[in-house]
Amino acid sequence: DTLRRVLQQMPKAELHIHIEGSLEPELIFALAERNGVKLPYGSVEALRAAYAFTDLQSFLDIYYAGASVLLHEQDFYDMTAAYLRRAEADNVRHTEIFFDPQTHTHRGVPMDVIINGIHRACQDSPVSATLILCFLRHLSEDDAIATLEAALPYRDQFIGVGLDSSEVGNPPEKFARVFARCRALGLHLVAHAGEEGPPAYIYTALDTLNVERIDHGVRCLEDPALTARLAKEQMALTVCPLSNIKLCVFDRMERHNLLELLDAGIVATVNSDDPAYFGGYMNDNFIATFEALPLGLSHAQRLARNSFAAAFLPAAQKQQYL
Ligand code: HPA
Ligand code: ZN
Numbered sequence: 001d002t003l004r005r006v007l008q009q010m011p012k013a014e015l016h017i018h019i020e021g022s023l024e025p026e027l028i029f030a031l032a033e034r035n036g037v038k039l040p041y042g043s044v045e046a047l048r049a050a051y052a053f054t055d056l057q058s059f060l061d062i063y064y065a066g067a068s069v070l071l072h073e074q075d076f077y078d079m080t081a082a083y084l085r086r087a088e089a090d091n092v093r094h095t096e097i098f099f100d101p102q103t104h105t106h107r108g109v110p111m112d113v114i115i116n117g118i119h120r121a122c123q124d125s126p127v128s129a130t131l132i133l134c135f136l137r138h139l140s141e142d143d144a145i146a147t148l149e150a151a152l153p154y155r156d157q158f159i160g161v162g163l164d165s166s167e168v169g170n171p172p173e174k175f176a177r178v179f180a181r182c183r184a185l186g187l188h189l190v191a192h193a194g195e196e197g198p199p200a201y202i203y204t205a206l207d208t209l210n211v212e213r214i215d216h217g218v219r220c221l222e223d224p225a226l227t228a229r230l231a232k233e234q235m236a237l238t239v240c241p242l243s244n245i246k247l248c249v250f251d252r253m254e255r256h257n258l259l260e261l262l263d264a265g266i267v268a269t270v271n272s273d274d275p276a277y278f279g280g281y282m283n284d285n286f287i288a289t290f291e292a293l294p295l296g297l298s299h300a301q302r303l304a305r306n307s308f309a310a311a312f313l314p315a316a317q318k319q320q321y322l
């Protein structure tokens with residue numbers, strides 16, 4: 001129908017995509033073969049069958065195992081190029097891509113191999129694409145600081161930093177010093193908060209880390225004062241509907257709170273998070289959400305507009321979409 005066509009064809013920005021989460025099972029097996037890496041799964045089908053998650057951690061265990069096939073610059077290039085082709089097909093005009101260097105440097109992959117491979121694929125794509133380096137919050141702040149130091153020779157190849165991995169028990173304030181340093185360096189700041197963690201983590205992401213967007217943030221509605229503040233400050237949330245269902249943040253899409261967030265005046269956006277693991281890319285997320293919730297054309301336009309308004313783009317580049 002027309003709404004579906006509008007969702008597919010409207011220009012959009014993606015602001016919450018982990019590039020390692022775009023690795024499709026077929027590419028994982030192709031890279032395992034190419035690199036002689038042994039996987040604990042016998043086939044593409046066996047790997048896909050393991051994608052039955054109960055919470056964030058049950059997903060992360062498999063996501064890190066999948067990323068173990070990435071060794072050479074060409075592997076990072078091929079992964080990123082495949083994602084960008086899918087994004088282009090979904091009429092994504094701009095994307096801000098998360099990458100997790102510690103997942104790779106801890107296996108002995110050098111920082112330059114990771115960043116150069118991902119960045120070169122971005123330069124070769126017709127889609128506008130920039131990079132956000134994420135620190136793994138289950139590791140120490142000292143490890144994050146060492147990772148930042150190792151990435152600084154490539155400072156011009158990423159625009160910001162984020163915080164991902166196991167949320168509960170690893171609050172934003174654990175990374176206060178490294179984020180202060182990144183802020184002084186002029187990097188953009190974001191953090192995952194309020195996906196599985198409580199509203200208190202959204203407050204400390206804002207007040208201790210000084211982030212400019214909240215990734216997920218859906219638990220903000222448990223705190224009316226926080227909800228009002230996010231709306232007043234026009235602090236964008238990068239919401240990932242299919243991810244939230246697959247990781248059991250909501251038990252089904254009909255119970256997702258995206259419409260309540262919009263109705264509260266919050267700058268919510270729709271994103272894919274880890275599309276190869278959660279059952280779809282950008283347009284799949286839009287379509288699944290609009291099928292389950294009473295959302296219409298005006299919401300589609302608002303979500304597309306929000307995605308560019310919240311993007312880290314020069315005013316001149318975002319103006320054409322607003
Ligand atoms: N949350 C936290 N860490 C992640 C996610 C997520 O949704 N995806 C990949 N790493
Ligand atoms: Zn995420």
